[in-house]
Amino acid sequence: MIPVRGFEGRTVAVFGLARTGLAAARALVAGGAEVALWDENPASRAAAQAQGFTLTDLSSADWSRFAALMLSPGVPLTHPAPHWTVAKARAAGVEILGDIELFARTVNAAPEHRRPKIVAITGTNGKSTTTALIGHVCAQAGRDVRIGGNIGVGVLDLEDMHGGAVYVLEMSSYQLDLTSSLHADVTVILNISPDHLERHGDMEGYVAAKRRILSNQGKGDTAVIGVDDAWGQRICTEITAANRRTIVPISASKAMGRGIYVLQGVLYDATGERAYEVADLNRARSLPGRHNWQNAAAAFAAAKGLGIAADEAAEHLLTFPGLAHRMEPVAQLGRVKFVNDSKATNADAARQALSSYPKVYWIAGGQPKTGGIEGLADLFPRVAGAYLIGEGAAAFAATLKDKAPVVEAGTLNAAVARAFADALASGQDAIVLLSPAAASFDQFIDFEARGEAFRAAVQALAQTRQGAA
Template identity: 85%
Template sequence: MIPVRGFEGKTVAVFGLARTGLAAARALQAGGAEVALWDEKPAAREAAAAEGLPVVDLTTADWSRFAALMLSPGVPLTHPAPHWTVERARAHGVEILGDIELFARTVNAAPDHKRPKVVAITGTNGKSTTTALIAHICASAGRDTRMGGNIGVGVLGLEDMHGGAVYVLEMSSYQLDLTSSLKPDVSVLLNISPDHLERHGGMEGYVAAKRRVLLNQGKGDTAVIGVDDPWGQRICTEITAANRRTIVPISASKAMGRGAYVLQGLLYDATGERAVEVADLLRARSLPGRHNWQNAAAAYAAARGLGISPEEAAEGLMSFPGLAHRMETVGTIGAVRFVNDSKATNADAARQAMSSYPKFYWIAGGQPKTGGIDALQDLFPRIAKAYLVGEAAPAFAQTLKGKASVVQSGTIPAAVAQAYADAAASGEDAIVLLSPACASFDQFADFEERGEAFRAAVQALMHAPAGAVAR
């Protein structure tokens, strides 16, 4: 873990005892702080207590003794209403921090010879793939690479820092809202489209949260900014005018006078005197589709910002094995292939997978986002049949009425079994695609748990006796 500095001998309240909160509590203790842990779920409190961590009822605690509140990113900070812990902290003048901010302060306090490189990645879609891709390129180039944040291990649970390490961190808008002093060597803002609007009070608040990844960069740092959407274009123009860092625009759809871009699957580096072709992404088996081309351009630019050679960066792109829960093939039964795209938690992300297949049996639903699946109507003709799960099922069924065949399956296992039966009966090569276009929180802890439920259901079918799968 990374011992947190700056709170030695002080007491920090920690609310939210999932992966992020527990890692932060351990790291604070390792750095010499006292901690007071609380969660509204009794099971979470019991698990923390069983580990020997001090559980304190924050509803009755004396908040004047806390130096800070470490808030898990899933807890509302401002919208739709501040959580009661936020109100309590503000009433007592207690600073509210996230785990990335604790990491940032620890990095900033380190002597120069122990300070690692930090890459911070955000965006509405593609950030997990891009984070994993950058980490893969860095590791392939021989760098001591640690990947975490909003993917895999919470940042403070990663191995302790040293001057030669590279931390590659995925950052959600929730985490960015709780971060003020992070100074990344390379920041990546992939794209922006409407998402999590209820948590940020609308699009303006959401864009402001995403832009925070660029907050503290200075001379010599690199900002990689996607310009395929209007918000990214505007931010890139504004940041370029400030002229305090190296700006690398990226695009998956157009040639540019400077930056990194992809045309017809070919990646070009236009950061020098002329554009140079550096990779044929059509040969990168784990990076299909235009959305992955943007991810590849961003990862290449970030790697170059860390001083990795063009050749090493391109080799890393080609050898990338892919990311779990993102267009991941988890099994094949006869002519039916099962694709796990559980990471698609909004319609825009689902579009990326749906656009990759001319026909598919679609498993969708969960906790709906603003706008539902209305924006996907141009892709409805590709749906062989839809199998709807979770809270969104009735609304999605209404949207699809008359446009695609629909069954309200309710659960992932039921949807998988029904989709397989129909796909197998078609007698054709078929794709069963889990791309929910929804959050997972109505039935699962996160998208990863949802993806694992899909994988388990597929594995159960693969090992079922012949003829055991009913329609």
């Protein structure tokens, strides 16, 4: 745990008592603060009480006694409307912040010799894989690395800091909206496409949230920017004009006069006087496809920004074991292979998996994002069957009508069973792919729970087949 500094002897309101909120509460108390905890969900309140916390109903509390509101990132800050806690905090002049901001202030308050290196990663797609990949390269290079944020462990639950540590943090746009003082030695913006617009109002609001990751950087810092989309190109151009930090453009689709890029799976470094081949990513079994090539380019650039030698970073890229819930093979039953891509919570993320296989039995659906799956129409010929679940099933079925066979399965278990039966009946090598192109919150607590449910459904099929054999 990282004890939070700066609120000693004062009371911080904490709203939202899932993983992030409870970790923040523990860290605040460890740093000498008092906390007033609340959640609208009775189960979350009970979980807090089970950890020894006393609850405070923030709807009737005296907000003038709070030094800050620690808001969990899933709680609306501005759109579609500010949450009632946000309104109360603003009316009382109470600052609103998130767990990353608490971490940032604690780092900034530490003596310089105790401050760790920080790598902060954001983007619409690829954040988790890139975060894990950078962490892997750092660990293999002998660095004392801690990986967390929006992936795995919340930042304040990570091991406490020292001057030789490296924190590799995935950061969502929700977290960035609540962050103002983070100074990252290396920042990564992988890509930007429409997502979470209901939370940011429009694309300008979404992009503004992503750009906050660049705040507070200066001379000696590194910014790695994906330039394969128009928003990334624009950000790269604008911060290049500022001419403060080292800026490294990355691309997985084109050669560049300056930057790091991948062509046909080969990684090139053109940040020096001449471009040279770094590594053949086709040898990296856990990094298939153009989207993973971009992730690898970002990880290589970030590693260099931390002072890891280029040849060493390239070597460690090739040994990356992969990430759970991102194009993760989970089982093979006969000629049918099951792939867990639950992390694909929007259409652009699902595109990466769909484009990696010539034919799939596709499980999709959940809480749909703006635009649904219409942008995937060019990949519908690859869909041997679509098995739709959750709130988005009807809308997805309408989009797929007359373009692919559709089954509105409703539940994930039903979708897995039907997709397997159809794949097995084909008599060919087949892929059953969970790549939902939608959020999980209609049926699951998060994408990880959805992925684990998929794994469990596949295991149940395997046991049934063994029992029948």
